[in-house]
Amino acid sequence: MVSAWDAGDAAAFSEEFTDDATYVIYVGLVYTGRRAIEEGHVPVFEKWQKGTRMSMLVREIRFLGDATAVVLTEGGIGKRTIRRDKVQTYTFVREADGRWRCTAFQNTRKNSLFIRMNALSSPRP
Template sequence: MTTQDDKAAIIAVMAEMSSTWARHDADAYGALFTQDATYVTFVGTYYSGRADIVECHRALFAKFLKNTELAGEITDIRFFGPDTAVVTGRGDTYKGATAPRVSKLSKVQTCTFVREADGRWRVAAFHNTQRKPLMEAISFKTAPGTIPAAQK
């Protein structure tokens, strides 16, 4: 049975992801993932395993994501038994003092969390998708049946 403590623990892991990112600490960021985690970037690159996730973020923090921070919101947490949860949210990277407004977050993210033997919740799978608002608007206009129920 999941509890409010489980939900709070998962929210804390998501907050720690932002904190470790802001410090550009690839090792600490990677420690939030299971040893065999998978990670799919918004450009479609697939990483397998914590070591791969750590090394790619070490390189990204040194170059393309240098001086960036994470902004995000959790839109849903659903538990599938006592040790598995799926978290859906929106996120983005940014530079500067002000995070983008929630409505401007350009990525949709799905994380599968598992509670490991040590009792800690970790990310077992992360998938990041770039939103295409113009394409969404065209789809919604030309095929209204594609509009998600939450937006109707």
């Protein structure tokens, strides 16, 4: 996914998803299906995020059997400095050909004010 994003390649990016995947971005827009994910990313790569790169830090991988995994990441996109200002949840499935593809994606923008407020109000160990 990162390589496809960095290349600005909507077709390659969408190939990382199942045919019936759901893809939810932080503003609440939902794409359903690989074709919609590809079509939705063409203007992203040609206009809104042209020339950006992706940074992804995997925080947790949880296997829910031999063919399903939930992956929690922190990530972001940018041209020079890339802040990991979002949290993503991916659900991957192993398809019949043995390849892992994402079947569900949720992206949430971090809110630094609420994160600080929560840290201040949480009990200290």
